Amino acid sequence: MDARADERTVHPAMDDRSLPPRARILIAAQELFVRHGFHGVGVETIAEAAGTNKMTLYRHFESKDLLIAECLRGIAGENDSVWSLIDSACPNDPRGQIMTWLRSIGEHTPDGNHVGCALVNAAIQITDPDHPGRKVVEESKRAHRNKLVSLCQAAGYSDPELLADQLFLIVEGARVSYRSAGPDGIGANLLAMAENIMAAHEP
Amino acid sequence: MDARADERTVHPAMDDRSLPPRARILIAAQELFVRHGFHGVGVETIAEAAGTNKMTLYRHFESKDLLIAECLRGIAGENDSVWSLIDSACPNDPRGQIMTWLRSIGEHTPDGNHVGCALVNAAIQITDPDHPGRKVVEESKRAHRNKLVSLCQAAGYSDPELLADQLFLIVEGARVSYRSAGPDGIGANLLAMAENIMAAHEP
DNA sequence: TACTCATGTTACCGAACGGTACCGCCTGCC
DNA sequence: GGCAGGCGGTACCGTTCGGTAACATGAGTA
Numbered sequence: 001m002d003a004r005a006d007e008r009t010v011h012p013a014m015d016d017r018s019l020p021p022r023a024r025i026l027i028a029a030q031e032l033f034v035r036h037g038f039h040g041v042g043v044e045t046i047a048e049a050a051g052t053n054k055m056t057l058y059r060h061f062e063s064k065d066l067l068i069a070e071c072l073r074g075i076a077g078e079n080d081s082v083w084s085l086i087d088s089a090c091p092n093d094p095r096g097q098i099m100t101w102l103r104s105i106g107e108h109t110p111d112g113n114h115v116g117c118a119l120v121n122a123a124i125q126i127t128d129p130d131h132p133g134r135k136v137v138e139e140s141k142r143a144h145r146n147k148l149v150s151l152c153q154a155a156g157y158s159d160p161e162l163l164a165d166q167l168f169l170i171v172e173g174a175r176v177s178y179r180s181a182g183p184d185g186i187g188a189n190l191l192a193m194a195e196n197i198m199a200a201h202e203p
Numbered sequence: 204m205d206a207r208a209d210e211r212t213v214h215p216a217m218d219d220r221s222l223p224p225r226a227r228i229l230i231a232a233q234e235l236f237v238r239h240g241f242h243g244v245g246v247e248t249i250a251e252a253a254g255t256n257k258m259t260l261y262r263h264f265e266s267k268d269l270l271i272a273e274c275l276r277g278i279a280g281e282n283d284s285v286w287s288l289i290d291s292a293c294p295n296d297p298r299g300q301i302m303t304w305l306r307s308i309g310e311h312t313p314d315g316n317h318v319g320c321a322l323v324n325a326a327i328q329i330t331d332p333d334h335p336g337r338k339v340v341e342e343s344k345r346a347h348r349n350k351l352v353s354l355c356q357a358a359g360y361s362d363p364e365l366l367a368d369q370l371f372l373i374v375e376g377a378r379v380s381y382r383s384a385g386p387d388g389i390g391a392n393l394l395a396m397a398e399n400i401m402a403a404h405e406p
Numbered sequence: 407t408a409c410t411c412a413t414g415t416t417a418c419c420g421a422a423c424g425g426t427a428c429c430g431c432c433t434g435c436c
Numbered sequence: 437g438g439c440a441g442g443c444g445g446t447a448c449c450g451t452t453c454g455g456t457a458a459c460a461t462g463a464g465t466a
Contacts, residue, residue: 021443037330039242042423054425056443064424116327123383124319124327127240141384159399165389166373166396169380173372176379180326181344186368193369196362200403224413245453257455259413267454 022060024050030071034118038068038125068122069132075118076140083147094154098167102194105171114178121179144168157201166197225263227253233274237321241271241328271325272335278321279343286350297357301370305397308374317381324382347371360404369400 019027028050032041043064047057061067082104090096115121119137126133145168152160152167174190222230231253235244246267250260264270285307293299318324322340329336348371355363355370377393 035330037328040330043425044423053444053446055427055445058425059442117383120379120383121327124324124379125240127238127243137383138385141380141389145384145389162392162396162399165392166400168389169373169376169393169396170369171376172379172383173374173376176323176327176375177344177372180320180323180340180375181348182341186344186348186371189365189368190372193365193372196365196403197369197400200399246455247453256414256416258415258457261455262412 021050021052021056024052025057025060025067026071026074029067030074030118033068033071034115034121038122043067065132068126069136072119072122072133072136072140076136079119079140079144094151098148098151098155098198102167102171102191105174106188106190114175114183116175116179117172120172120176152201156203157198158203159201163198163201167194170194170197224253224255224259227255228260228263228270229274229277232270233277233321236271236274237318237324241325246270268335271329272339275322275325275336275339275343279339282322282343282347297354301351301354301358301401305370305374305394308377309391309393317378317386319378319382320375323375323379355404359406360401361406362404366401366404370397373397373400 025046029046032046032049035041043057044054046067047054050057057067061070083101086097086100086104090100119140122133123137128134145164148164148168149161152164157163170190170193174186177186228249232249235249235252238244246260247257249270250257253260260270264273286304289300289303289307293303322343325336326340331337348367351367351371352364355367360366373393373396377389380389
């Protein structure tokens, strides 16, 4: 029914114990969850991929659901740091920051596979409205949208909220289409679409 | 871990045997899969919701995965018939057809919950690249995109392919954001975003 | 009546999974 | 040395799930 259990090794240098078990578990869990989904990978697989075992995993995380939530917090934090990176790469250049962000969306992962947005995928996989991971996703998306609005305002575009939402939705649509329509599908020329929309909001 | 098992009754008139078991199973499976995800509902639950049992289910469907694929084919067919409906509602009015389609996206389901696009959700839940349901989703999305392109061409917009892809991605992004950011989030004023984009392509 | 065929019913199997108990080891620290 | 705590290893439990076997039932039909 589910993904093949073959080749679930994660980071090769994971087995050396340079990182404490909790960090190794989080890294392994993030990678495996993103690749195979929450239901597609069990806690024992995660523990083995982290070079430890199930008991140690449960010493650091109360349950699988809370491990999922912690992974989502980690992913949200990585997204935040991407914005910090962009900010320091194009200081005082909001338009350049938006363009840098847009260009980064189309980049392939090291293994050549698009997986879309891990937070969106999580929100779809989680059907329980009370799951601890859900509010992590919603909060991250809200912050992401606010960041985009402030950038569009700073860049002096007309109707910055409308533009920000347009860019946000196009990017969300493109990333989800990598999964639903294939990587060579509709999201291929995302940049041209975004530039066309931005041109309509040029002051 | 997963959705609550409470209240999985589907269509109330499902128990009367007006429909043959295979049709009842498909209806129940579609509804339950959309609401709780593929992993969140078992075949026995589906059979009971359809007013039958597991053995009859397996007499009509080789496996759960093939049942999933059949459900996706049914959903894709429903999407096609929506386009036929729109076509007959606005004959020879491609622009009106696009607008009608856009308006239909924001409508709520009878229970007031947005579930996004069932095919996209399926593509994200399915991690196996060889799953029989995957090609159903990809084919449906490709046809959907082609339909939009031909409508934009017929409406005389400049750069119809770019416009079609922009509209497609915005809608995909909005529908997925109903799940990731909540129904009152970014996709709320989808219509204004689309009209703004279309205005930029006015001939 | 006798036959066929789709369906209902029950029981079961093997595997996977989330989670726990228990033991032993090793390291660091007083 | 002695102690404590973090960690590895293993065995186990209860449950759920996909899928199957075997049999009963009931309607339609020749």
